[in-house]
Amino acid sequence: ADELLQPDMMGSEAEIAFEGALRPKSLAEFVGQQRVRGQLQLLLDAATIQNRTPDHILLAGPPGLGKTTLAMIVAHESGRPLRLSSGPAIQHAGDLAAVLSSLVPGEVLFVDEIHRMARSAEELLYLAMEDFRIDIMVGKGAGATSIPLDLAPFTLVGATTRSGLLPNPLRDRFGFTAHLEFYDPAELVHVLRRAAVMLELQIEESALVEIAGRSRGTPRIANRLLRRVRDYALVHGGAATRDVVRSALELYDVDELGLDRLDRAVMNILLTRFAGGPVGLNTLAVSVGEESETIESVVEPFLVRIGLIVRTPRGRMATRAGWEHFGLAAPDETIS
Numbered sequence: 001a002d003e004l005l006q007p008d009m010m011g012s013e014a015e016i017a018f019e020g021a022l023r024p025k026s027l028a029e030f031v032g033q034q035r036v037r038g039q040l041q042l043l044l045d046a047a048t049i050q051n052r053t054p055d056h057i058l059l060a061g062p063p064g065l066g067k068t069t070l071a072m073i074v075a076h077e078s079g080r081p082l083r084l085s086s087g088p089a090i091q092h093a094g095d096l097a098a099v100l101s102s103l104v105p106g107e108v109l110f111v112d113e114i115h116r117m118a119r120s121a122e123e124l125l126y127l128a129m130e131d132f133r134i135d136i137m138v139g140k141g142a143g144a145t146s147i148p149l150d151l152a153p154f155t156l157v158g159a160t161t162r163s164g165l166l167p168n169p170l171r172d173r174f175g176f177t178a179h180l181e182f183y184d185p186a187e188l189v190h191v192l193r194r195a196a197v198m199l200e201l202q203i204e205e206s207a208l209v210e211i212a213g214r215s216r217g218t219p220r221i222a223n224r225l226l227r228r229v230r231d232y233a234l235v236h237g238g239a240a241t242r243d244v245v246r247s248a249l250e251l252y253d254v255d256e257l258g259l260d261r262l263d264r265a266v267m268n269i270l271l272t273r274f275a276g277g278p279v280g281l282n283t284l285a286v287s288v289g290e291e292s293e294t295i296e297s298v299v300e301p302f303l304v305r306i307g308l309i310v311r312t313p314r315g316r317m318a319t320r321a322g323w324e325h326f327g328l329a330a331p332d333e334t335i336s
């Protein structure tokens, strides 16, 4: 169940193939995020008219909301090749220099988790983004010289779950930043209906609504839950009804709000050990034995969004709804 609901966890190979098959190929097919879609369309059209590479794009938001998909769409819609890389794969300036110097003209370079790139590579990237040029250092110490190298013009699409972690000079060099939002239930139903058609799965509308409500506002999770429901219907025979969804998701420990074991562990610690808070994020992370990055980029944004906790200057606090979801009486001074 953990893997099912953790949107940043890479699933099995079958899971990855499944995800790839369901990826929308065009902006028109991409569900929701209407503002972002409009902005991207404009950016691509302007570049086409002026016959130049589109501006660099930063995509920010929690995992599973469509950042990789949008990068692929940018390349596809503008008819350009796409190169995939990621921050953790760029641990030295040289790693980045190798990628940049091998780009073909107009290529779209996608760097996932760009906030995890090495600092030394960031500096190199500034000049590359601005002037399509890098300085390569040759030699060491007093004898070191830098050799300028012209690059093919490219479009950088960076993705980050934590735009606050990007240094300003890097953030400023993106012509456009898109903040992806969690999807509302109607949009997730749309995502699911599309996926069901592609999977040739007969499923009731009320069943789609039930899955959407438990998908944490995240298309990746919606698609994964749909896959589990499909398996369940297959094994137990019969159509995918709302009851089938309920039984299947109960089996996977997903509650009506879409909370999983980690969410519940965080809430449980906050409510019982810290009397509803306020408590710092790191303390919470240590208490549940998770990395604070996971708590901050995956668990917390969702719990805040559904109103179970709030961020205050002194730390995270449970709301009245937070206490009540766990069947506990909220202390009088609790925030609603």
Ligand code: ADP
Pocket: 018, 019, 020, 022, 023, 024, 029, 030, 031, 032, 033, 062, 063, 064, 065, 066, 067, 068, 069, 070, 159, 191, 219, 220, 223
């Ligand atoms: P991210 O890069 O933000 O972690 P992805 O782009 O990999 O997320 O999306 C995860 C999965 O969710 C993909 O398989 C894709 O099919 C699906 N998905 C994401 N956004 C949308 C959307 N707006 N419409 C339809 N499917 C989507």
